[in-house]
Amino acid sequence: MSLSVHDRIELTPKESCNESLPDGPWEFDAAPGYGPGASEADPIPDPVTRPGQLPEEYRSLEEAELQRRIVAARETLGSRLVILGHFYQRDEVVQHADFVGDxxxxxxxxxxxxxxxHIVFCGVHFMAETADILSSADQQVILPNLAAGCSMADMADEDSVEEAWEDIAEVYGFDPEGAEPDAEGKLPVIPVTYMNSSAALKAFCGRHGGIVCTSSNAATVLEWAFERAHRVLFFPDQHLGRNTARAMGIGLxxxxxxxxxxxxxxxxAEELHQAKVLLWHGFCSVHRRFTVDQIEKARAEDPEVKVIVHPxxxxxxxxxxxxxxxxxxITKFIAASSPGDTIAVGTEINMVNRLAADYPDRTIYCLDPVICPCSTMYRIHPGYLAWVLEELVAGRVENRISVPAEVADDAKVALDRMLAAKPR
Incomplete structure (x- = not known):
């Protein structure tokens, strides 16, 4: 079932979490087209391979054989290939990445x-789009499973943001096609999109003087925006925007x-004129599961526990x-801790488990007692990785992510600004 943006924002965390994901993500979804978090403007590869269409050979192979074939394909491709892996990927995938990070x-x-x-991105759709925008024209970006998306990215679609921008322009009295700076040299409002958004929305920001942020550089980006505008429209994640702006002294x-x-x-309109940050009604279903009660329970069980959470x-x-x-x-916080420390972490479970394995002399656990991985990130399975790599060895490119030039050009403007805004 396809949910509209209005339906999605009413989901509760529990409804958004699959507590018992099967080993094979191809069991989820066999419909044609992209998964969540894809840009509406993105051309769907033809033919498109979705979970139910993954060749049976790769669905039935034992884990050890999948790993052997991934390693063999990597060796054959050599320097022609780079694999990128997000922190939230499962271990059996991320172990093959040349770079692991946020x-x-x-x-x-x-x-x-x-x-x-070839850039094989073991992450989700918006990340692969970004890699395609930033890479050279002769590089090919591949997303092993096209169903790997981001429900948060879907919470701010291009049409809804454009409609909001027109309303905002009317309230603040500027041309939605291009605002002019006032006597102070500032714009009425600048759009800021979180990285977890489609290329179309990154392009929207590029066209309107805006910028992309990540959770690493959100504070730097907001400072950049306030040097240029009186207000910020921040989407799609309300919580990152609120937490970052409040830490800068902006009142609720x-x-x-x-x-x-x-x-x-x-x-x-009066309330909007008092605003400094307009927060979009969006959220991460995994991170919204974490609660104050969980933190209080952790402290009751161990008064010395240290708690760190994602913004x-x-x-x-x-x-x-x-x-x-x-x-x-979070990784650096744990690295700076001491042997014997107990650390409760509020982020995705695959990353927490990996940190616990990396620091066996510390007790590291997830705040949420219900195991809730990012179900779309989880869809990158070794079977998909082995398949796309062996296809490359055979001279065939599967699941290429290609952002149209008219979108990519504007999006790159906003992404270049993001890359220049170094985290503190």
Missing amino acids: SFQLANAALTKPDAE EQMPMWNPREELGGHT ECPMPVVDAADASGSTDA
């Missing part, structure tokens, strides 16, 4: 291999949440934690 790190990593013919009364279902986002978590959870930060910041 979205900011992987965006930079893609730039370091200009001679690689100046951060109304824009609900695309309601007129003027659910606010009066996509709700504000009360971030406030109750000892620290918050991007996936890279």
Whole structure:
């Protein structure tokens, strides 16, 4: 079933979490087309291979044989290939990555291999789009499973954001096609999109003087935006926007949440004139599961526990934690801890389990007692990786992600600004 943006924003965390994912993600979905988080403008590869269409050979192979074939294909392809792996990928996939990191790190990593013919992105659709935009024209970006997307990215679609922009322009009195700076040299509002968004929305920001951010550099990006505008429209993740802006001293009364279902986002024009940050009604279904009660339970069981959470978590959870930060910041926080420490982490379970394995002299566990991996990130399975690599060896490119030039050009403007906004 396809959900509209209005349906999606009403989902509860529990409804968005599959607590018992099967080993083979091809059991989820065999429909044609892309999975969640894809740009509407993206051309769908023809023929398209979706989970139910993955050759039976790869669905039935034993894990050890899949791993052997991945390694063999990598060796054959050599320097023609680079594999990027997000922190949230399962271990049996991420072990093959040349670079492992968060979205900011992987965006930079893609730039370091200009001679690689093929970039295989073990992540989700918006990440592969970004790699395609930033890579050279003769490089091919491949997403092993086209169903690997991001439900948060779907919560702000291009049409809804364009409609909101027109309403915002009317309230603040500027031309939605191109605002002019005032006597202070500032625009009325600048759009900022989180990396977890389609290429179309990154292009929207590029056209309107805006920028892309990641959880690593969100504070730097907001500072950049406020140097150029009186306000920010921040989408799609309300929690990252709220937590980042509040840490900069912006009051909650100046951060109304824009609900695309309601007129003027659910606010009066007067309220919008008092705003500094307009927050889009979007969220990460995994990070919204973390609660203050979980933190209190962890502290009751061990008063010495240290708690760190991702800034996509709700504000009360971030406030109750000892620290918050991007996936890279969480990794560094744990690396800086001491043997014997107990650390409760509020982020995706695959990453938490990997950190626990990397630091066996510490007790590291996930705050959420219900195991809830990112179900779309989970769809990158060794079977898909083995398949796309062996197809490359045979001279065939499967699941290439190709962003149209008219979208990519504007999106690259916003992405280049993001890359220049170094994390603190």
